Structures are given as C-alpha cells and as structure tokens.
Amino acid sequence: MESVSVIKKNQIFSRNDIDKMEKGFKVNFINSLSGFKSANLIGTQSEEGINNLCIVSSVFHLGSSPPLFGMIIRPHTVTRDTIENIQATGQYTINHVNTHIITAAHQTSARYDKHVNEFDETNLSETFTQNCKAPYVEEANIKMGLQLCEIKHLDINTTELVIGEVIEVVTDQDLNLEDGYLDIEKAETACVSGLDSYHQTQRIDRFSYAKPGKDIKSIW
Amino acid sequence: MESVSVIKKNQIFSRNDIDKMEKGFKVNFINSLSGFKSANLIGTQSEEGINNLCIVSSVFHLGSSPPLFGMIIRPHTVTRDTIENIQATGQYTINHVNTHIITAAHQTSARYDKHVNEFDETNLSETFTQNCKAPYVEEANIKMGLQLCEIKHLDINTTELVIGEVIEVVTDQDLNLEDGYLDIEKAETACVSGLDSYHQTQRIDRFSYAKPGKDIKSIW
Numbered sequence: 001m002e003s004v005s006v007i008k009k010n011q012i013f014s015r016n017d018i019d020k021m022e023k024g025f026k027v028n029f030i031n032s033l034s035g036f037k038s039a040n041l042i043g044t045q046s047e048e049g050i051n052n053l054c055i056v057s058s059v060f061h062l063g064s065s066p067p068l069f070g071m072i073i074r075p076h077t078v079t080r081d082t083i084e085n086i087q088a089t090g091q092y093t094i095n096h097v098n099t100h101i102i103t104a105a106h107q108t109s110a111r112y113d114k115h116v117n118e119f120d121e122t123n124l125s126e127t128f129t130q131n132c133k134a135p136y137v138e139e140a141n142i143k144m145g146l147q148l149c150e151i152k153h154l155d156i157n158t159t160e161l162v163i164g165e166v167i168e169v170v171t172d173q174d175l176n177l178e179d180g181y182l183d184i185e186k187a188e189t190a191c192v193s194g195l196d197s198y199h200q201t202q203r204i205d206r207f208s209y210a211k212p213g214k215d216i217k218s219i220w
Numbered sequence: 221m222e223s224v225s226v227i228k229k230n231q232i233f234s235r236n237d238i239d240k241m242e243k244g245f246k247v248n249f250i251n252s253l254s255g256f257k258s259a260n261l262i263g264t265q266s267e268e269g270i271n272n273l274c275i276v277s278s279v280f281h282l283g284s285s286p287p288l289f290g291m292i293i294r295p296h297t298v299t300r301d302t303i304e305n306i307q308a309t310g311q312y313t314i315n316h317v318n319t320h321i322i323t324a325a326h327q328t329s330a331r332y333d334k335h336v337n338e339f340d341e342t343n344l345s346e347t348f349t350q351n352c353k354a355p356y357v358e359e360a361n362i363k364m365g366l367q368l369c370e371i372k373h374l375d376i377n378t379t380e381l382v383i384g385e386v387i388e389v390v391t392d393q394d395l396n397l398e399d400g401y402l403d404i405e406k407a408e409t410a411c412v413s414g415l416d417s418y419h420q421t422q423r424i425d426r427f428s429y430a431k432p433g434k435d436i437k438s439i440w
Binding site: 179180 | 226229230238241243244247248249278279282284288289290314317319322323326327328330331333351364379386390392393394397404409410411413415417418419420424427428429434436
C-alpha cells in the first residue's frame with residue numbers, strides 16, 4: 001500500500017487493505033480519519049518537582065455540569081510521564097496550542113528522559129496559580145487547571161481514558177464572551193490533522209439552535 | 221455571569237464562578253475550552269429500516285492497530301436514536317462534515333421524532349456499500365463504516381463512550397495520500413468550536429517526527 005499517492009473518487013479501502021498497510025503509513029492514515037483534532041499541551045509536575053509538558057490531540061469535552069474533559073493516554077509512549085505525574089499529584093493543566101507556538105508544542109512530543117523538563121527544552125514558559133500544583137504554559141491564551149476524577153483503563157487497546165474536572169480557567173488575552181461562547185479563533189488556537197499537520201482556522205459561521213421545520217439562522 | 225462580554229488578560233474564572241454561570245451560558249463556555257473539535261455526521265439505521273443522521277463533535281482517534289474510534293453520546297438528548305440504532309444493528313458510519321454542507325449538518329442536531337429520516341429533512345443524500353448496513357452521506361468526501369466494539373457507560377455523568385472498529389473507508393474526491401496522511405484540508409473537512417461555530421482551516425505546516433535535541437523540519 002506504500003505506493004498509493006492519489007486516492008481516486010469513490011475508492012474503497014477495505015479492512016483487509018488497511019490491515020496490510022505498512023505500520024507508519026497506517027498510523028498516518030487512521031489518524032487522519034476522525035477529522036480535525038484539538039491541540040493542547042498537558043502540564044504536570046512529578047512528585048520530585050520536575051515539570052513536564054506534552055502535546056496531546058485527544059482532549060475532548062465530556063460534560064458541562066460538572067465541567068469535565070477526557071483525554072486518551074498511551075502509557076507506553078512519550079505520554080508515560082504525564083500519566084504517572086497525574087496519578088501522583090492528582091492535578092494537570094490543559095493549555096491551548098496557538099499558531100505562534102506550534103513548533104515548540106510539536107517538540108514536546110519527543111521522547112525526553114523522565115528527568116528532563118520540556119519547558120526548558122522548548123523555551124515555553126512555566127507559570128503557576130495559587131490553586132493548581134501543575135504548571136501552566138504562559139504563552140497559551142486559554143488554559144485550565146484540572147483535578148483528576150478517574151482513569152479508566154480501556155482493555156480493547158490498553159489505552160487509558162483520563163477524566164478530569166475543571167478547577168479554574170485562565171485567559172491571557174482580551175477575548176469576547178457574549179453568550180458564554182469563547183472565541184478560540186480570536187485566541188489563535190490551532191488544530192491538528194493526522195499526527196503532525198497544524199492548521200489555523202477561519203470561521204464560516206455560527207448557527208442558531210436547530211429545531212425541526214425551522215430554518216437555521218446565522219448568529220455571528 | 222451573563223453580563224460578561226470581554227474577558228481581560230490574566231482573568232481567572234474559579235470553579236465557583238463557573239458553577240454560578242447560567243446553564244446555557246455555561247454550556248457554551250465549557251464547550252469552547254477543549255479547542256477545535258471534529259465535525260462528523262453519524263449515519264445509522266433502525267431495526268425498522270428508518271435511516272438516521274446526527275452531527276457529533278466528539279469523535280476521536282483511539283488507536284490504529286486495530287483502527288478504533290471513540291465518541292461520546294448523551295443518551296437523553298437528540299443522539300438517543302443514534303445509540304439505540306447502533307445497539308440494534310451493531311453498525312454505523314462516520315462522515316466528515318465539509319464546508320459545503322455545514323448548514324444541513326447543523327440541522328441534524330434538531331430533535332426530530334424517531335420516525336423521521338434526517339436525510340429527507342436536510343436534503344443530504346443516502347448512499348450504501350455492500351459491507352455496511354448503515355447509510356453513508358454521499359456529499360461527505362471522507363467516510364468510514366464501523367462495527368460496534370463496545371459501549372462503556374461513564375458513571376461520572378451518565379454519558380456513553382461508543383467504541384467502534386473501522387470496517388471500510390470510502391473517499392469521494394481525488395486526495396493525496398503520500399505517507400498515509402490523508403489531506404483532510406483538501407477534502408474541505410470543517411471543524412467546530414463551542415456548540416455551533418463552524419470553521420474552515422488553512423495549513424500552517426506539517427512537521428517531522430520530534431526527537432530530543434533535534435530541530436523540527438517542515439515536511440510539507
């Protein structure tokens with residue numbers, strides 16, 4: 001399958017085609033299929049006080065009351081330190097990657113030794129608040145502190161679903177907040193496709209609440 | 221909290237501030253915090269043969285070998301029919317929302333009666349393959365058929381994590397596929413922020429695999 005360079009219209013990849021793909025090729029392919037992904041830096045601190053920073057593209061909204069977010073961690077990869085620190089301290093931060101820090105953010109995906117502080121290696125700046133033991137990324141325009149709620153082991157592929165509750169939200173830019181919607185595009189939040197492609201966004205529209213038989217209106 | 225219109229630099233929202241927000245305001249706020257989200261239409265069919273279509277912004281990559289995707293479903297909302305159909309038939313489709321179909325895609329979030337086919341209501345077109353019982357969205361340039369693996373009930377907020385395995389991938393546009401990375405920006409895949417804001421993307425760069433002490437290179 002390595003030689004495929006253009007997919008033709010109406011082409012079907014069967015599961016058998018996918019299973020036969022070379023490993024790296026398959027990882028790129030499957031990672032592209034869910035659509036655009038959030039780009040967040042996870043800040044943690046070890047019991048020994050060493051700060052850790054790691055980019056994660058799997059943070060997702062789980063609920064608003066209480067405010068909960070989930071993320072998928074692969075314990076045998078570069079995110080191992082992250083999950084160990086979360087288990088040890090119970091806290092972590094989620095920091096939006098913005099378009100100005102994508103290179104530094106991507107660099108945090110390198111397999112640094114457990115005793116290396118990725119903030120030092122990437123020139124991103126640590127900052128703290130009174131309420132959270134984990135470090136924030138100063139350059140991130142939107143950041144939040146979380147308290148670990150639970151870690152669910154997913155037997156199906158030995159990944160961990162980390163669920164945390166928001167303890168505070170910190171913004172580092174003047175941002176509109178009209179009906180609660182926070183303009184993350186104005187905050188220059190980036191998104192990711194596949195494993196390594198970074199994108200900025202351009203709003204097409206915001207839409208009214210949809211109802212059967214009623215036309216949708218622009219609310220932007 | 222309803223009156224906040226501009227967040228100032230270095231403003232902190234405590235958990236107490238968040239808990240005091242009006243319900244709709246809070247839902248918009250919390251939904252904005254995880255960053256950009258994928259925009260996918262989930263196609264299902266009921267046991268009675270009625271097709272269903274529903275937009276979901278919670279699809280995420282869970283693993284590549286085997287190819288697994290997760291999504292969060294709230295069983296007491298508009299996605300109730302979706303999860304009932306998945307439980308009944310064991311299959312569903314994930315279809316990328318592209319920038320040309322965002323209005324129709326958003327309309328599928330209306331609370332239609334169980335016996336209404338959202339394809340008819342939105343003028344999106346049903347299409348089928350031999351391998352999947354669930355309907356695809358013809359207008360979607362990237363789509364995949366999934367077999368249900370498991371539904372994990374998340375006690376923490378009574379949501380359901382639906383995990384499925386890819387059975388096939390269908391593309392409806394000529395797309396580059398060099399190292400496995402599928403150019404979803406060329407496919408005009410949209411992304412979502414908050415509950416109702418739709419965005420197109422512009423690639424900034426693709427980066428090489430990160431290694432400690434090694435500079436990241438552009439690979440685009």
